[in-house]
Amino acid sequence: MTALTEFQRLEAQGSWRETPDAQLREVIVSVGEATLVLSDPKSDRPLTHWSLPAVTRLNPGKMPAVYAPGSQRADETVEIDDPLMIDAIARVQRAISLHRTHPGRLRGALTILTLVAVLAALVFWLPDAIIRHAAKIAPPAQARQIGQAVLSDIENSTGKICTRKSGQAVLDWLSPRLVDGKAHLRVVPGPLNGALRLPGDLYVLGGDLLVSAPGPEAAAGHVIAASLASDDREVTLGALQYAGLGAVLRLMTLGDLPSDAMAGYGEKLLSRNPPRPDDAALLEQLAQRGLGSDAYARTIDPTGAAVPELIENDPARTAPPGPPLLTDPQWLALQQICAG
Incomplete structure (x- = not known):
């Protein structure tokens, strides 16, 4: 995917709070092919990996942008004020979403095929029957x-x-x-x-x-x-x-x-x-x-x-x-x- 190739090495500073009671901690935020990696800036040791498709922005349109690993896990957050990183996360999420399987579309296609089969039966089989x-x-x-x-x-x-x-x-x-x-x-x-x-x-x-x-x-x-x-x-x-x-x-x-x-x-x-x-x-x-x-x-x-x-x-x-x-x-x- 073009979006992933373009941003696979992008990094930015962020402020990470592991729990609601914890103090903000400076981290390096980097974009992987399907993950958001938060690392210790001193040792480069990864502190956590978040699945990009699940990452949720908690304050759309406001700065700094606040993200959580998922809509059900808002206790852990990271704040990012780098516009390029914010745009990269949004674009990569859109790219991943486009390449997902869409069960609804599959069901719709199967429904259409079923209706076509029924109509064919009505047209070709039912009159003769x-x-x-x-x-x-x-x-x-x-x-x-x-x-x-x-x-x-x-x-x-x-x-x-x-x-x-x-x-x-x-x-x-x-x-x-x-x-x-x-x-x-x-x-x-x-x-x-x-x-x-x-x-x-x-x-x-x-x-x-x-x-x-x-x-x-x-x-x-x-x-x-x-x-x-x-x-x-x-x-x-x-x-x-x-x-x-x-x-x-x-x-x-x-x-x-x-x-x-x-x-x-x-x-x-x-x-x-x-x-x-x-x-x-x-x-x-x-x-x-x-x-x-x-x-x-x-x-x-x-x-x-x-x-x-x-x-x-x-x-x-x-x-x-x-x-x-x-x-x-x-x-x-x-x-x-x-x-x-």
């Missing part, structure tokens, strides 16, 4: 509401869902056999590259799977594949993550989503291929329902090169023929669900 919680606790009716909102946005790209009663009756009859009794199957006129699972056990098929296929097996395979590829909680979470925190908070407090919460989400789903389940799991489920996998596989790759396991391990190859999935009138009604 709230959305995940909302997807987890959403009751079936609320999940179905979310699914309907997604379906409405899909309709902007594919056309309105097909509502011919005879065809919808076939879908309602198929639902328990392909998925379960809680599922709802819908058809849109535009292509979907398969089937989509939406929140609330809502499944959507593209009309292309019905018009161009020789039978219902391909469409059935896509519905079963959609049910295996993701569960209802996953598709609900995906929709709510797209909607965002504000929409989710409204859903949790008021029970419904903003009207535009799913705007664009349907187009996003249509822009990518639907997720596919593990081939072995799909083959098992198709076998349990007495269905083959070849028709489904050919809609993914007509050559079969991309889906060899589904082609080679088709359950229909080894199982005895079972009853058809739909009767001819049912299949015809389903194919005409978008007509009229």
Whole structure:
């Protein structure tokens, strides 16, 4: 420290009183790096050492300056009237003070860091945690509401869902056999590259799977594949993550989503291929329902090169023929669900 280097050899005369009842004694006062040394002027023998950071001036602004070893030890004093020495003591004390550790500043820095960490958690972790919680606790009716909102946005790209009663009756009859009794199957006129699972056990098929296929097996395979590829909680979470925190908070407090919460989400789903389940799991489920996998596989790759396991391990190859999935009138009604 510059102040210490400048004054490390400075000396001055002073008058020292060891106790309140003792007589003043002449001493030599010298400044060390962190101490004030009082010495006998005749022998140069140090009489006492005072810690400079603790030295206290008892009469600020008055002369001679009176110092004590500390604010709690005013019984021992030294009087100094040398201005240079008085200034040196003050400057060295300031220099030492600047180089001390400041617990208050450290606590303040730690407090700021803690607040930053908390704010970061609020910004980056809390919104996702709230959305995940909302997807987890959403009751079936609320999940179905979310699914309907997604379906409405899909309709902007594919056309309105097909509502011919005879065809919808076939879908309602198929639902328990392909998925379960809680599922709802819908058809849109535009292509979907398969089937989509939406929140609330809502499944959507593209009309292309019905018009161009020789039978219902391909469409059935896509519905079963959609049910295996993701569960209802996953598709609900995906929709709510797209909607965002504000929409989710409204859903949790008021029970419904903003009207535009799913705007664009349907187009996003249509822009990518639907997720596919593990081939072995799909083959098992198709076998349990007495269905083959070849028709489904050919809609993914007509050559079969991309889906060899589904082609080679088709359950229909080894199982005895079972009853058809739909009767001819049912299949015809389903194919005409978008007509009229």
